[in-house]
Amino acid sequence: MRLLITCSGTQLKLDRPHKMQLLRFEDRIEPTCTITEVDFFSQDHRRAVAEAGASPASPKDHQREEEEEEDSPAHGLTGINIGLNPLPSNTQAGQSVIAENEKPENKVQILTLQRELSQVNEENRRLRSMLDQLTKSYTALHTQLLHVMQQREVHEIRQGQDGKSGVPSRGELLAHQFMEPGPTRLLNTGERQDDDDGEHSSSRNKSSSDRGVVPFLQRHLPHVDASSEHMSPSLEEGKSPTLMQERSTDTASEAPCRRARVSVRARSDAPMINDGCQWRKYGQKMAKGNPCPRAYYRCTMAIGCPVRKQVQRCAEDKTILVTTYEGNHNHPLPPAATVMANTTSSAAAMLLSGSTTSEDSLIAPAAGSFLHASPYASTMAALSASAPFPTITLDLTQTANQLQLLQRAQHPVVPLSMYGLPQKLPGLMVGPQASLPFRPQQQSMVETVTAAITTDPNFTAALAAAITSVMGVPGTTNGASGSNAASIGPAIVPESPQCPKSCTTFSIN
């Protein structure tokens, strides 16, 4: 992903491929400063969100936003809406007195250019200060992370001394696992359990091509499925970890023994939430204890894609739609679908990252990290390790609680996981890799939040608050929370996302 900070047409690319816009830092920042991130979702969704009022941008902002999108020559000059935003009288020195005998058109042009120049200068200054704040936040978080990692390492080493020499401790394995530049590679266990996901019966002939398909996303996203969880005997026999990883990659999406599932609870009247993928229904059953039937869907975006999902309404509250995803897509996905796929993959990988042994209790640390690393997660996610399949549930039906928690957050949590991520914490890696930011597998929270937005427009308020806190608008003092630039807590009333004073306008593109 790439975070684009656009100021008068100048983009500072931080990270993130998606696009979402933060408009108006207003008051503190002149209206011409537009911070652009991106677009997790489709145009439709964005419009829907905007219409739902989750994006309290003023008409002026919308206009600017549209102008930037249109990219027409008329607007494309710099992206600056000059005419609409007269500068304060004290513009910078570049201004010169315009000769009176110049043509009016030239005067206008010169004035325009001067304004642009001063705006760019001003915005550069702001960007620099924002960057400073981000850097400070990162440093603080990194320090904390290293501290925790050191403690954990000491603990692991102490435990590891009890084990065989030469056999990496679980902690080391986890660390190694998380240091992998690729997706989270769950340690494969020696005996490769038959790979097909639940296609146990030989009568069900799965096309051989399925096995030959190189799981596309598995190479780019964290695994959803664990091949298996036990400490690898073959690893102990000295087999190459690389081989192990490759095997893991090849078979990870289809492990019959323990497959992670990500369940998303969201309020929706529609029979199925639109996650950007194409699904084909292949079955429906009445589940015990629920009057609502459970529908089974299979991804049809590619032949042999192993991803399946179950959709069922909650028995207690039929307005809640529970969608359970399982498996990794083996094909490229459209952006809108990628968001959900990443979310579920990350959540599942995170869940499984703590379950590299058969002990359910070991899931807790990893999950705990996720659950505690973010104020959202603590209320959004729940684990069910006792179920036949390890399942992580993202509950997006409790927006108010999330917001309250967000406001109460004591620690400088970076909600967008810009630096380190909950997912990474369980691994507690030590070493230079630990400081590398923006790795694909570290985006779980981003995507979790993203997913939250896709299904719950109100959540944008919380995200806007979080972003505001992260961006640390220069000179801004968030009334209630006060002070700490890295702390969460802009004064946003949960039920009213519109915040005329803090003016962090958030819109989904």
Added chain:
DNA sequence: CGCGTTTGACCCGCGC
């Protein structure tokens, strides 16, 4: 006619 959905049958794992 092709594609997606429906629905009853079947398979499998698990608990008793």
Added chain:
DNA sequence: GCGCGGGTCAAACGCG
């Protein structure tokens, strides 16, 4: 071994 429940298959059906 048996029954139950979850999950999947595949023929039948409906729709455009």
